[in-house]
Amino acid sequence: MSVRAELSVPEGVITPGEALTVHLRVWNESRIVDAYRLCLIGPPAGWPDAGPDLGQLPVYPGNHEKINIPISVPRDGAIAPGPLTFAVRVASVEDPAAVAVPEGDVQVGEFHDAEIEPDRRRVGGALWSSNLVVVENTGNATATVRLRVAPEAEDAPLKVSLRRSRLVLGPGERARVSLMTRVSNPMFTGTAVNWPVVVRVEQEHAEPVSASFTHRQRPLLPKAALKVLIAAVTALVAFAVLWISPVGGRKPEADTESAKGPSQVEAVQEEQRKEADAKGQEEEKAEQEKKARESAGALKKRPFQESLVADTKAGRPVAEYAVPKGYRLAIKSVQLTAGGPPTAFLFLRAAGVQLASVGVNSVKDVTVPPTLSPKENEKLTLELDCPAPPSGPPASAGPSAPPTPPTAPTTCTATALIVGELIPLTGPNAEEIKAADPKPDPKPEPKP
Template sequence: MERPEPYGAPMSLTASLDATSVTAVPGDETRLPLQVRNSGSTVEEYRFEVAGACAAWATVEPANLSLYPGDTATVSVTFRPPRDSTVLAGETPFGVRVIPTSDHAEPVVPEGTVAVAPFTEVTAELVPRGSHGVRRGAHKIAVDNRGNAPLTVGLAARAGTERTRITFDRPDLRIEPGRASFAELRVKPGRLLWRGTAVTHTFQAVVATPAPEGEEPAAPVLLDGSYQQEAILPRWLPRAVILACVLALACVGLWYGLLRPAVKSAAREAITPEVIASATSDPAKNGGQSAGRTGGQGGGKTGGAGGGGASATPTPTVSVKPSAPATPKPGTGPLPPAVPTSAQVRVRDSVGGGASSDTALTVPAKKTFRVTDIVVQNPQGDAGSVVVTVGQRTFSLALENFRDSDYHFVSPIVVPAGSRLTMTVDCRKVGRPVNAPTPSRCSVSMFAGGTMQQIKP
């Protein structure tokens, strides 16, 4: 389409495209010829500008052109759409502005449309790659559409053995260009494992991608995973039961063999000859009792025998003094109960410069912290390194290797008083969260759990 000259002005420039529409393939180069004719009577120089949404990836070669009166020349309008999800598939109108450098001539703008061809590019990730549990394993599949058109992918799975059943919460995912979508995957064994060694079940998750019209279908994305089925009864349980029975029998034998005879012997030895002699010779304790018994017995016998004065022999009594309660020695009493304690910290670090660190917990005086669980989270998918310091121990991790990393300790890590739990982050590349703008800094979080114990004084 040509823009005419103002009324009364001579037409000194004509320009037209060889075609009003053209198809451009992302990542390739497409050229469209543009014919320019100098209809004036003087030598004229022209410059070219592309207008429209495609101006960022369209150019005119050459950018300037000089023509003698009556001459015609051809320039090329070149379209180079990037292979990126930001350039959506479909038709886009454009115009090429032909601008004469002289003041008396008006520019013309031939117009057309460029159709951006669709392309397909899919990436997928299985999180976590390996799971464990008694009844089932849980995973998530994250599928990213890096193409320039909406896409629907199908989800399937291949079990490594016939004893495993794999299910999805949905059969397919529809994903917009430049976005990601998630689906849940569950692995369930054919039967429960009551005891014995854990069994590992392998599987493959398949993400099938449809091909654009006229193209061959792309190869499916295969994701390898595993599920470790654990026994309901742990392996140590039979040994623990046997050991408990042996200890119970040993305690019973110890009671009947040693403790019970010792208790009886201590009870007999409590009545000593000294205690008996002290009770019989102390007039303050037995004087009244002996006198009463003598008077009663003597009066009876005198009245019956006519004045014979025989006295009765006093009966000895035993007095056992109660023992004083034992006083516990300092430092031998029971300790206060352990208190469940948790701490968390979040560290943000920019790219370049030194690393950033922060403290999650400082153990108070006269206490120890027993760490049983540590969870490190990388929600943005940042790249770099993180160092977790627990007292005298350190853990070094690469951020690009995980989103969530958890550690559970059978034997707790004992952190003495005055020591700290810290996390240090060195950011090399800031990740891009799904459906959110790219942040300016790396962001890593840590959670630590355990028990706080008072130190014995």
């Protein structure tokens, strides 16, 4: 017994991060109903959104069946541009030695991307500071990148310069670039001020990326030295007042006019207010960084593809799949294939709701209501109702009619290829759906 299969790949170039659908046709050139195990071979079999097992495909004698295989090319710099060869192994269930391996080529295109990370998130100094930034080419082709750096605030008293502003990096290559921050308007006294500095990476055919760090401008005269200086000046003024004060009974008269301006208490209160404002800004920034880390660790959306295979001959009249914890399943399409006698039926359910109940010889694709979305631990179920063949003499035969020889057990097979998307129930990637329960299809009466 030979197996005939053909793999059709769409023309054109696909950029990593995109998806395409290839088509597989399988012919049954034997005289019996057969099913074929499908297995993906090559790099796509190891990609997170694919997987090697494609399930089974039943085909009637003298007919052929077509199946769509979605493939998502990951956005990974390790995938080089150019032709990428893969294949599908098609093996007969009835005759395991009958195997066909059609091949196909996918043209992978170039994509450009980069990442930048400062060596230190905070630097400080009264007059200058230095830092390093690490630039990495995360695309799959050689790229020329340009670096630009500037303070985030236009009125910041900083001048920032880069040692190198243009880099040529191969795929996966990294480079370290030093930069210098100089203070153009130093502070002699007061409270330290934080100035954000933004480093930006620009390249052709890609969106710019940026990262930031903080330069903390400190005063030239620290608080401790300022307090000592104020105490010394106060003591000197007190000594001078005592030295020049008159001795005798006459009323002393002021020889000089007191200086106008805020008192020492008001100056200290102003400094305390500035310190409280700076502390509040730092706490708010820490809270924002905490929320960003929590968002990075949240569950993400995942493409979904699963084949439910029910086979009475293999002792599996029921096939099930449970939605993983923390997710709900948004079903996009359902493809049904089946084989068996005219009296056999298949039933497809999702979260207890019946999506299809149809004879195995009248299978059709199923349209799933958008409001039906099974949640964690809820199941997708494919069930076969394959009646046994009648035994004994016909009712019309007389008592003397010879007994009818027993017939072989009935074999039924069914496959449901379900394609959709796993969406987190909670977190920043969750999506709301309108609660609505579709009416289940009534179970048809079995044919006599």
